[in-house]
Amino acid sequence: MKPEDFDYVAQMLKTRSGLVLTKDKSYLLESRLMPVARKRGFKGLDDLVAQLRRRDEALAADVTEAMTTNESFFFRDMKPFEQFRDVVLPNLIKTRAAKKSFRIWCAAASSGQEPYSLAIILKEASARLQGWRTEIVGTDISREILQKARAGLYSQFEVQRGLPIQLMVKYFKKKEDQWEIDPALRAMVQYKEWNLLQDLRGLGQFDVIFCRNVLIYFDQPTKSMVLDNMSKQLADDGVLYLGGAETVLGISDKFKPIPGQRGVYAVNKPGAPANGASLGVAAV
Missing domain, CATH: 1.10.155 (Chemotaxis Receptor Methyltransferase Cher; domain 1)
Structure with missing residues (x-):
């Protein structure tokens, strides 16, 4: 060229x-x-x-x-999902008890493995979430990859990559040469075509944002703009998950690292709980 x-x-x-x-x-x-x-x-x-x-x-x-890079797999890197399951989710249940609802955003959701991993966690906790309204929104710039996410069909390789066998058997059904996710799980995720460079206000407010392994493809001014815009869509006591190799340090002052929690960030603005304490993610 x-x-x-x-x-x-x-x-x-x-x-x-x-x-x-x-x-x-x-x-x-x-x-x-x-x-x-x-x-x-x-x-x-x-x-x-x-x-x-x-x-x-x-x-x-x-x-x-x-x-567009569409690398994704179920429970990628595992630790963020364990941290969400064991720390953030119990505290969402506690702090949102009055309204019995919360919203999660998976930015750059790719072919759906990340939002479906979160849906599985919520499904496994269904006894504690009876009567709750939970929403997972997955967005991506790629219309084609969102079609795959909505279909919920994965190859043998894709379901074996990161997905524990007991969960695969429980939530997936063989369909010819592919595996189809449980329709109830598929219904838990709403997919939207969205560019992170666009105005994010149309997505509404969220309690948790997963934006993992996305910012590494942007230059510093673009990273700063995206993070600043995300901070406006996150609850004051909300939590942002970035990839293990990503950081807000030196890029945006709208978030602050949560001590002892790699890749997890709290909103940094007046009146926001210190270190995301109300979601229970302060250092332990």
């Missing part, structure tokens, strides 16, 4: 999705865009970029979709 074409596509991707591509990733760009070029009937990437320069919105959407 010509350097000027790479620069054009990289800038377009950053504007549309926040994704930052350095020149050493040109091989990645080329490998992911060649299938798009073939599908569209272009002779090569030169023709594809030429069409992009004509402001072809449908092609730009296809290119953005092709470059």
